[in-house]
Amino acid sequence: MFKEVKALLEARQFADLRRLLVEAHPADIAAVFEELEPAMLAQVFRLLPKELAAETFAYLEPDIQQALIESLSNAELRAVLDEMYMDDTVDMVEEMPANVVKRILKVSDPDSRGEINRLLCYADDTAGSIMTTEFIDLKQDMTVRQAFDRIRKVAVDMETIYTCYVINANRVLEGVVTVRELLLSPYDAVIGDLMEDHVISVKTGDDQEQMAAIFQKYDLLSLPVVDSENRLVGIITIDDVVDVIQEENTEDFERMAALSPSEDPYLKTPVWVHAKKRLGWLLVLMFTAAITGGILNQFEDAIAAVPLLVSFIPMLMDTGGNGGSQSATLIIRGMALGEIQLRDFLRVFFKEFRVSMLVGVVLAVLSGLRIWIFYHSVPIALTVGISLVVTVMVAKVIGCMLPMAAKRMGFDPALMASPLITTVVDTCSILVYFWVAGIFLL
């Protein structure tokens, strides 16, 4: 679509361009904006009808949003902000520099300004920071007919209307009723009789990961957020949860690869920020690997006596590292999905023990055979084989224990993934290797 837009822009056929844009989905228009030259942004944006403009704006990346805001007049900016849902506005404000935030607050009407300020106070990654304050609230004594009247009146400004929340005069959450139930009930039925009064809700300060787990467990479309007095203050919708799930997964991927997590897309992150994200763990792991090296150094005499010993070290280290990271990944992922609980510790331990014995023996036999065929040395084959079994078993048992221990102590299990385990396993494998070599070879 970008090519068409560009061609029409260059030919200055704005009427055709407008026609093209009006028919497109805001997500697709946003993708075009990502590729446009900055100077063209405002020009194309002004072609969009008010509502489509606001929808498109919500789909843009923060850097494009900022560029646009800077080239829009106050009146234009106000029009966009009026049409946007409150949660999208707050998401955007969180990413803007101070001067842009100031301008956004200045052009907003006083009500929205208070709302934005209030939502900005919730800590990052909590339910409060993701919720929207625009939802349909009903009262217990309303009839279905009155409920529909209320929905018709306020639906235009609401992100979702299909789940309605029932509150009392103090805004305490009392029940939930879906539009489906309203549609299936007679007009004079009373909301209080229809509503489900066991409402699953979260508190404003609850972690977003926990909230995403609730959505998945109960297959929800939206989830109410209450304050400490159980008063309804907002709702979270499923489209934001999908984003949270992807964010949390990315965080785990990054932690497991010894990266400091960040939420910025790869290509938009400057080189020095990339370097900073990577250096921390690399430094720690480099110095712990130096300890492994120091231990290796102690076996100088053994190496001098049987120089061939050195050539099996990479295989031992890599296999230990890979075996450990397999177990760590399965456990970390299992805990993230709620399939493995801390109370399963002994079951996991015992399972890894048996799996690693099986895997270790197969690897050792094949590796031993290879060495016997190539080097005709039974002692070396035995040394490498036995070290492999022990290394794989140590790696897998450590690989399953460290993430669970981390979780037990309140850390993110993903921190205890492959790189850290590799370092621990390296040291163990070298100690075992030279100890076994001492028995068979020296």
Add this chain to the structure above:
Amino acid sequence: MFKEVKALLEARQFADLRRLLVEAHPADIAAVFEELEPAMLAQVFRLLPKELAAETFAYLEPDIQQALIESLSNAELRAVLDEMYMDDTVDMVEEMPANVVKRILKVSDPDSRGEINRLLCYADDTAGSIMTTEFIDLKQDMTVRQAFDRIRKVAVDMETIYTCYVINANRVLEGVVTVRELLLSPYDAVIGDLMEDHVISVKTGDDQEQMAAIFQKYDLLSLPVVDSENRLVGIITIDDVVDVIQEENTEDFERMAALSPSEDPYLKTPVWVHAKKRLGWLLVLMFTAAITGGILNQFEDAIAAVPLLVSFIPMLMDTGGNGGSQSATLIIRGMALGEIQLRDFLRVFFKEFRVSMLVGVVLAVLSGLRIWIFYHSVPIALTVGISLVVTVMVAKVIGCMLPMAAKRMGFDPALMASPLITTVVDTCSILVYFWVAGIFLL
């Protein structure tokens, strides 16, 4: 909740137990079933009212579903199947052994039987295999009033009613209209005028990963599935997409940790299946690591001359491996989220080149300083430092190139993650190390 259920069961207070269960969410009841002894399953299940029983059944793991089916009578099984949504039924049938499938098909009514058989034909992981065939279809010439009448009539059997699809007499998809739009329109408005006629849809054979990306891009609640003639055959709902996203993420986590992916939960997978999942890649990587060892073997003389050289090998190998897996993870994740495209190859390459130079130099300087302080040898400090810079740069450049090359060739980029890169980088780092050592030390 399990403890309460168990206590009531043991006290044989079935009326109280029933009261407890009726108030609970089916997802919570399913969690209780996971912990119940198999002999108790049917007894508790029979306490549930028909609709709740079916909902709970859909939340159960396949092994519990199977145990239950085997202890239910044909009439009871038919009652459960009647209440279940078609996509949940098909999901379940896919996991059952042949004799159970036979029984399910036998007790189903002929319509459902045909439907189940048809849905089972779609390949795993395609849109067709995930869709449900129960959706609300409207005609262009209906009024809003007629549309609501139709929704009221069929809504009970539908998984979602909030997005309605407009089809013609040949079932070709013509448009989409939401219940929100219907609610906001006058009763005598005509569907053909209200509907959005640019409908985003997928084909039955489309991959589930692609489908999940569409949901995320357009923030959809449901997505129509059409056949090759654009006839509407089913819809996919957001709750199934969340499962798909988690499945795809798990697959990536497992592939990146050198595991053959599987969809079974960790604790329910037998030991030998775990061993099989892990052995394949471990064997391949063990033998490629043996190549690294063979190369190391070529430098026997250098090691004999300067034995200290051996002790820096673990640090070089680990740092290279960690650095490479950092880059690979960022690129694989970026491509999975659609933030990095194949056409960004040169930008990625250039970025990794600069990042790795910066990271490599910092690591080299600190490492060189440490060696100089501990061993007072400038040539060794230089050798290790220079090798580190080259190793980190090679690692990061390979780490970004391999996943993109895999994608270009139509493989899953996650296959090219840390373990494979570690092996390639190990070999490079050892070659560079001894080459540099040859210049400064030998």
